Amino acid sequence: MQIQSSDPPRSTGCVDIFRARFEELSDDCSLLSEAEIERASRFVRPTDAARYRAGRTWVRRKISTELGVPSSDLAITAGPHGKPGLPGDPIGFNVTHSDEEIWLAISAGPVGIDLEPPPRDDPVPLFRQIAAPGEWRQAHAEGITAERFLLLWTAKESVLKLLGTGLMTDPRTISLGSLTATGPVTGKIAGRWISLQRLPAPAGAVAHVATFGKRLEIRLYDYECPEIS
Numbered sequence: 224m225q226i227q228s229s230d231p232p233r234s235t236g237c238v239d240i241f242r243a244r245f246e247e248l249s250d251d252c253s254l255l256s257e258a259e260i261e262r263a264s265r266f267v268r269p270t271d272a273a274r275y276r277a278g279r280t281w282v283r284r285k286i287s288t289e290l291g292v293p294s295s296d297l298a299i300t301a302g303p304h305g306k307p308g309l310p311g312d313p314i315g316f317n318v319t320h321s322d323e324e325i326w327l328a329i330s331a332g333p334v335g336i337d338l339e340p341p342p343r344d345d346p347v348p349l350f351r352q353i354a355a356p357g358e359w360r361q362a363h364a365e366g367i368t369a370e371r372f373l374l375l376w377t378a379k380e381s382v383l384k385l386l387g388t389g390l391m392t393d394p395r396t397i398s399l400g401s402l403t404a405t406g407p408v409t410g411k412i413a414g415r416w417i418s419l420q421r422l423p424a425p426a427g428a429v430a431h432v433a434t435f436g437k438r439l440e441i442r443l444y445d446y447e448c449p450e451i452s
């Protein structure tokens with residue numbers, strides 16, 4: 224689904240989420256910057272390089288449509304911990320991917336999004352590595368499933384991607400408490416209001432999106448044909 228001219232304009236707290244399958248994206252690097260081409264060349268596995276090129280090209284196309292500037296003119300910068308952004312922050316955006324899919328969240332301001340497939344390893348030690356002490360005590364008493372681990376993990380990672388620090392911040396140092404409900408839910412983290420919502424995801428996977436503020440409205444634009452955008 225494309226954003227139509229009849230769609231209401233995006234207001235503060237509204238996040239548009241575009242999802243695409245890598246198999247539908249073309250691996251064309253003509254729109255990429257030298258830095259992006261260089262980054263692609265550093266992947267060890269050719270499939271990872273191809274996915275990066277195709278995904279970044281698609282992200283450029285979506286953002287350029289959004290801003291009305293040619294994709295090749297788009298300067299995508301990186302924050303101190305690597306969060307991609309735009310000079311002057313005309314919009315906020317964030318990306319997450321699995322092996323098969325890439326998701327792009329676009330908002331008026333900062334946004335964080337995370338999609339994770341089911342864990343291959345035992346979720347209990349994984350949960351312990353990311354849970355604040357209170358989260359661990361409660362979950363340990365109630366039982367830790369793969370879904371419970373993924374709910375906490377994607378909720379925390381979307382918040383850390385919103386903040387822009389990613390895993391430079393130890394996930395155990397933030398406590399989400401009730402913020403891992405299916406939402407939308409709102410609470411204060413590090414003195415700032417944050418809204419968080421679980422997103423529909425492929426079987427076994429879990430995804431969350433996070434924004435600053437007390438209001439969060441999601442619009443999903445699913446699996447469109449990317450070449451016509």
Ligand SMILES: CC(C)(COP(=O)(O)OP(=O)(O)OC[C@H]1O[C@@H](n2cnc3c(N)ncnc32)[C@H](O)[C@@H]1OP(=O)(O)O)[C@@H](O)C(=O)NCCC(=O)NCCS
Nearest residue numbers: 303304305306307318319320337338384387388389390391
């Ligand atoms: C961001 C991070 C959590 C990604 O986790 P992941 O589950 O492996 O990957 P996801 O698919 O969910 O997200 C990857 C995307 O997040 C975005 N991203 C990268 N760094 C980010 C950050 N600090 N904050 C928010 N988003 C970030 C990028 O768009 C990236 O996709 P791209 O490389 O194709 O552009 C992890 O890489 C991280 O913590 N990075 C920051 C710390 C770091 O290592 N910095 C070193 C560079 S200075």
